[in-house]
Amino acid sequence: MIRLGRKHLFEDLPRFFASLGGIVFAVQLVVVQLGIFFGFVHSSSLLIQESRADFWAAAKEMQYLEITLPVPYSWIAKARAVTGVAEVQPIIIRSIVFENSNGALDYGRVVGFDPAGSLVHLDDHPVGDLREIAKPGAFAADAGQLSSLGVSGIGAEGTIRTKKAHLVALVHDTQPIISPTFLYTSLRNAVLWSPAMIDEFVRDPFTSSFDINSPLNFVLVKAKPGVDLVALRGALERALPNSRVLTKAEMIDVTQRFWVKRTNVGFILGLCAALGILVGMVVVAQILYTSVNEHIREYGTLKALGIPDRLLYASIIWQAVVMGLIGFIPGLLLGLAVAGYAQNARGIAIEITLPITLEVLGLSIAMCVVAAVFAVRRAMTIDPMIVFKA
Amino acid sequence: MNEPRAVIGDSIVMTYPSAAGPVHVLRGANIHADRGEIVLVDGPSGSGKTTLLSILGGILTPASGRVTIEGTDVTRMPRRERACLRLARLGFVFQGFNLLRALTARENIELPLQALGIRRAERLKMIDALLERLGLADKGARRPAQLSGGEQQRVAIARALAGGPVVVLADEPTASLDRENGAEVMKLLCELARERETSVLIASHDQRIAPFADRIVSLVDGRC
DSSP states (O other), rough: HHHHHHHHHSHHHHHHHHHHHHHHHHHHHHHHHHHHHHHHHEEEEEEEEOOSSSSSEEETOBBBTTTOOOOOOOHHHHHHHTTTTEEEEEEEEEEEEETTTSSSSEEEEEEETTTTTOOOOOSOOEEGGGGGGGSTTTTEEEEEHHHHOOOOOOOOOTTTTTTTEEEEEEESSSSOOOEEEEEEEEEEHHHHHHHOTTTOEEEEETTTOEETTTTOOEOOOOOOOTTOHHHHHHHHHHHHEEEEEEHHHHHHHHHHHHHHHSSSHHHHHHHHHHHHHHHHHHHHHHHHHHHHTTTTHHHHHHHTTTOOHHHHHHHHHHHHHHHHHHHHHHHHHHHHHHHHHHHHOOOOOOOOHHHHHHHHHHHHHHHHHHHHHHHHHHHTOOGGGGGGOO | OOOOEEEEEEEEEEEEETSSSEEEEEEEEEEOOOTEEEEEOOTTTTTTTTHHHHTTTSSOOOEEEEEEEETTTSSTOHEEEEHHHHHHHHHEOOOOOOTTTOOHHHHHHHHHHHHTTOOOOHHHHHHHHHHHHOOOOTTTTTOGGGGGGHHHHHHHHHOOOTOOOOOOEEEEETTTTHHHHHHHHHHHHHHHHHHOOOEEEOOOOGGGGGOOOOOEEOTTTTOO
């Protein structure tokens, strides 16, 4: 029966290629949508992934990396005092508006940290010297964000809140796809560019006083080697009341989940992928259904001869599986080409990993098999009596 | 103890619904064939010959009556079991040949053997023998479109006999063939059937077939 399926599949090559077209379209759409989705989700937490901290401490109201409340300066000292802590570094993440030398504006996030510290890690091979961001008014940005900032490269100048800012280094693969441009700089520059607003006061639980000038958002903690991280986390939570102390993995998860659950991006990309699958399914279903209709007398003959139904259906399913397999390859290649173009032209990371590839392969085959159900149902209804009509 | 008859159709009644009311095609038809016997079911067009053959082959279920193949009651069998019985114990030859056009002659003959689970080496031996016997030894690799009508019907006969059936049911096997090819096909079918002790029930109004039959049964007014 496999032989019959093979011959039915390849006997009409234009029809075969038409069905492949549908599958290729569906596969590349699914590959690209999934790639965008995972690229997007992955990129949302790049800063966390690249950090060398064991814990991220934030206000308990923290939603994700970019939505949180300030935390008191005193947390730095309190965290350092906890037994087992090797290093503590704060991070400031604030919204700013960058005005380039032509007067064009870009919405950005200033990410302030201690460039001499080791817990925030951006790039092993930056363009320019990252240590220079410690200088007044200096900042680094992702190389893919130059066009967003409207600047040509290192040395470009602009203004943030009436203060001069100049680009001293470029880093790679640090920018979340959907976030405003990240400007990496020192804590001092960050405070100058984006002081805490009057309504961003923080009640210090130890002194019961209000610290209206705290601009800190996170305190990163590195444990000493061999320290029990579970115990250390408990100690940090006790030392920093009203805090959320998350492991690096948890912080990544919180940030990625925020984007997946709180935005419609996942839904929209999923919808596009589903539409692609639907189109592919319709094409394959139509091709297989037509094929069964064209061979209706042959299927009737096989039924009359007593060939088991399961073998007839297997020949149709076999055709579907082969179509899914063959269509997957050019679909994947097309998806990779689109991903390459998006990366080069727009700096959009579309992640097409091996697990995604395997998932799409499975999806491609499943799509074709589901589409074959209509053809199988048609074959089921064929009356073997038709063979007696000359 | 006597061997059961190859096929028995006992008091077969078949009625089709129609706009003008039920059409009584068979009104208690009785027919049988012993092993190796060639029986011609004669009757004018529309007399119900094909319906009778379909019922004997377990494709149609009669309104009443009983069909047995070597003593096994076919009429009471579930559809799937009837299909298994057709594959293992019945062969079919159709007026329009009904070969699968994408497959070669050899592959067409191989289909039921493969479904029966016969090993490949044995299958090939059986197919070679049949092709040789039917004068098609050099045409096994041809597709139906590359064969003449007579050759196609011979391939269909090989397919019908390949699995070693008890009964071959042939519906107007010569209707699509000229006189010479029709006679050749009938000669081969009957020879092979007798060699293998296979019963053949032929539904036809072609009087040229009569000399090949051991017995002629006339179907008139739905009865025989």
